Amino acid sequence: MALPTVLKxxxxxxxxxxxxxxxxxxxxxxxxxxxxxxxxxxxxxxKVENKKLQGDSKLLDIYSKVTEVELDIEFAELSLDAMKVLVGGEVTTSGTTPNQVTTYSLKPDTATAPYFKLEGRWLYAGDGIGDAVVRFYKCKVSDISFEINDASGNFGTVRAKAFAIPCESNNAWFDIDVRESAQPLA
Incomplete structure (x- = not known):
């Protein structure tokens, strides 16, 4: 039986x-x-670009084409290693136990955001589906922010916006794999 093409x-x-x-x-x-x-x-x-063809005092045609794909990513924990991949910067560790210090440092000379691949897996995609994976081959962050709240507030969150760019080899913004058998991400 073929896998479903409608996902939850x-x-x-x-x-x-x-x-x-x-x-x-x-x-x-x-x-x-x-x-x-x-x-x-x-x-x-x-994002869809639309071109309208006007003539004879009416709309004759509309041409629509996807020109870019924007991502909005939200996570509940600040990973210094993920920050390095998303926006650049450096992660260093110094000292010895019990006085170790790990530092994330974002400086002008290390603040060039690299390209990155993003893969996400959701466990429930519908009956008869093991799991589903979305894969963006080439992305670059356009905005990132995080909150640090006091004890009277909620936990802070990290939000990043990025653009997906087609890769040279497959010319794809993203793929979604529907898998019959669930598997963790590599």
């Missing part, structure tokens, strides 16, 4: 980012996966 988007369970090291016409290459902990949302917004 529930239980986003895992998201990973991979810093892109090269984008060639044969295949992109990436660094090791970095987990985005506490993922709560991936918003996907294809």
């Amino acid at each position: 988007l529930l239980e986003l369970e895992d998201v990973k980012v991979f810093k892109m090291t090269a984008d060639t016409d044969t295949a992109p290459t990436y660094d090791t996966a970095v987990d985005i902990p506490g993922i709560t949302k991936i918003g996907i917004a294809p």
